Amino acid sequence: MIEAVGLTKRYGVKTAVDNLTFQVRPGAVTGFLGPNGSGKSTTMRMILGLDAPTSGQVTVGGRRFRDLPNAPRQVGALLDAKAVHGGRSARQHLLCLAQLSGIPARRVDEVLGVVGLQEVAHRRSKGFSLGMGQRLGIAGALLGDPQVLLFDEPVNGLDPEGIHWVRNLMRKLAGEGRTVFVSSHLMSEMALTADHLIVIGRGQLLADMSVKDFIARNSAGYARVRTPETSEKLVRALSEAGAHVQPEQDGALRVSGLALPHISDLAFDLGVRLHELSPHQASLEEAYMRMTQAAVDYRSTQDQRFGLQQAGPVPAQAQYGGYPPPHAAPQHQWQPAPGPNPYQTAPPPQGFGAPPAGPVGVSPAGPHPGAMAPPVAAPPTAVPPAVPPPPQDAPPAPAAAPSLSKRESES
Numbered sequence: 507m508i509e510a511v512g513l514t515k516r517y518g519v520k521t522a523v524d525n526l527t528f529q530v531r532p533g534a535v536t537g538f539l540g541p542n543g544s545g546k547s548t549t550m551r552m553i554l555g556l557d558a559p560t561s562g563q564v565t566v567g568g569r570r571f572r573d574l575p576n577a578p579r580q581v582g583a584l585l586d587a588k589a590v591h592g593g594r595s596a597r598q599h600l601l602c603l604a605q606l607s608g609i610p611a612r613r614v615d616e617v618l619g620v621v622g623l624q625e626v627a628h629r630r631s632k633g634f635s636l637g638m639g640q641r642l643g644i645a646g647a648l649l650g651d652p653q654v655l656l657f658d659e660p661v662n663g664l665d666p667e668g669i670h671w672v673r674n675l676m677r678k679l680a681g682e683g684r685t686v687f688v689s690s691h692l693m694s695e696m697a698l699t700a701d702h703l704i705v706i707g708r709g710q711l712l713a714d715m716s717v718k719d720f721i722a723r724n725s726a727g728y729a730r731v732r733t734p735e736t737s738e739k740l741v742r743a744l745s746e747a748g749a750h751v752q753p754e755q756d757g758a759l760r761v762s763g764l765a766l767p768h769i770s771d772l773a774f775d776l777g778v779r780l781h782e783l784s785p786h787q788a789s790l791e792e793a794y795m796r797m798t799q800a801a802v803d804y805r806s807t808q809d810q811r812f813g814l815q816q817a818g819p820v821p822a823q824a825q826y827g828g829y830p831p832p833h834a835a836p837q838h839q840w841q842p843a844p845g846p847n848p849y850q851t852a853p854p855p856q857g858f859g860a861p862p863a864g865p866v867g868v869s870p871a872g873p874h875p876g877a878m879a880p881p882v883a884a885p886p887t888a889v890p891p892a893v894p895p896p897p898q899d900a901p902p903a904p905a906a907a908p909s910l911s912k913r914e915s916e917s
């Protein structure tokens with residue numbers, strides 16, 4: 507079992523992990539969910555003794571990782587699939603890991619088979635695709651046949667077959683009584699893979715419950731009700747009848763806790779005309795996004811393409827929607843969008859369904875003071891048929907999954 511008590515990590519003024527207390531039990535897959543930068547990798551690094559907590563503690567089987575006898579045989583982890591010497595073959599990489607942990611070489615061939623890399627075992631890993639790299643990382647985690655396994659975004663870059671394979675592998679490992687702790691951004695994936703969920707936002711615990719409970723609390727049905735008249739008296743009557751009524755962004759009402767015929771009868775008795783009365787089911791992904799939306803650090807802004815949409819004759823390149831050369835589009839011309847953003851990761855509907863269970867100190871909504879807008883892909887309608895290479899000074903891609911270099915930079 508993994509147990510965190512008051513686990514906290516600060517990097518200067520940044521609190522990456524904030525007083526987390528949770529348990530990860532054996533015989534189950536525990537999903538670890540949270541938006542980008544919420545502290546998942548930092549938590550995992552502290553479990554593995556790669557980062558020291560600022561306060562609090564985390565133990566594996568009752569001991570700190572550093573105090574575990576023969577730790578690599580007890581705990582296996584995939585943290586960053588790219589943290590591999592690219593010049594080595596997959597087999598050489600695993601042999602090195604095995605030797606460091608006193609694991610017999612024949613185990614290397616076993617795990618290469620388990621992850622399906624036997625055919626490419628002698629190829630240099632720098633030529634591996636993202637998915638192959640993930641498989642190699644998973645092989646490394648399985649090497650010591652450990653009882654406790656940590657996977658940071660294991661399905662990242664995998665194709666549907668690979669995702670299915672990882673899902674089955676996690677379930678099999680948990681079925682053998684192991685402790686399986688797996689981080690993800692995807693609620694939909696975790697709903698299929700995990701038994702239990704730990705959700706964090708800005709380093710704080712937002713939910714710690716079984717997937718079953720999460721589904722029961724968050725996927726309850728509701729009705730959308732729309733009236734062309736003022737909805738005040740209808741809202742009052744619905745609330746008095748025991749319904750939970752929340753306004754939707756488009757002016758409709760989201761009504762939970764009351765059957766559709768009952769809503770219809772109430773409206774009829776009040777003489778309120780309805781233009782819509784429809785049944786809906788909240789998706790888990792929506793419930794998760796709603797739970798974490800106040801804790802999203804990185805929000806995109808709308809691409810205004812300021813200065814690129816010209817009324818008169820346009821340069822040849824722009825005619826087919828391509829980017830003009832850098833001199834024609836200096837970076838300062840891009841402005842953040844005012845008002846609501848249709849491409850925002852977490853849409854901000856108000857008052858959806860049941861409130862998230864056990865929110866712990868949710869930060870106020872709105873971007874983090876240090877929030878930044880990573881470059882985003884244009885919406886499908888704006889994708890040019892042929893996109894020339896981006897200008898040399900194009901903004902960098904959004905930060906990749908946390909890597910060991912963070913740890914190195916700290917030390």
Ligand SMILES: Nc1ncnc2c1ncn2[C@@H]1O[C@H](COP(=O)(O)OP(=O)(O)OP(=O)(O)O)[C@@H](O)[C@H]1O
Pocket residue numbers: 517520521522540541542543544545546547548549906907908912913915916
């Ligand atoms: N070594 C470090 N030095 C300074 N800040 C750090 C360091 N490691 C992490 N952070 C910061 O701590 C916060 C949590 O980062 P972390 O990588 O744990 O989040 P995450 O939930 O794993 O994110 P993602 O889902 O994007 O991988 C981020 O704001 C990150 O920038």
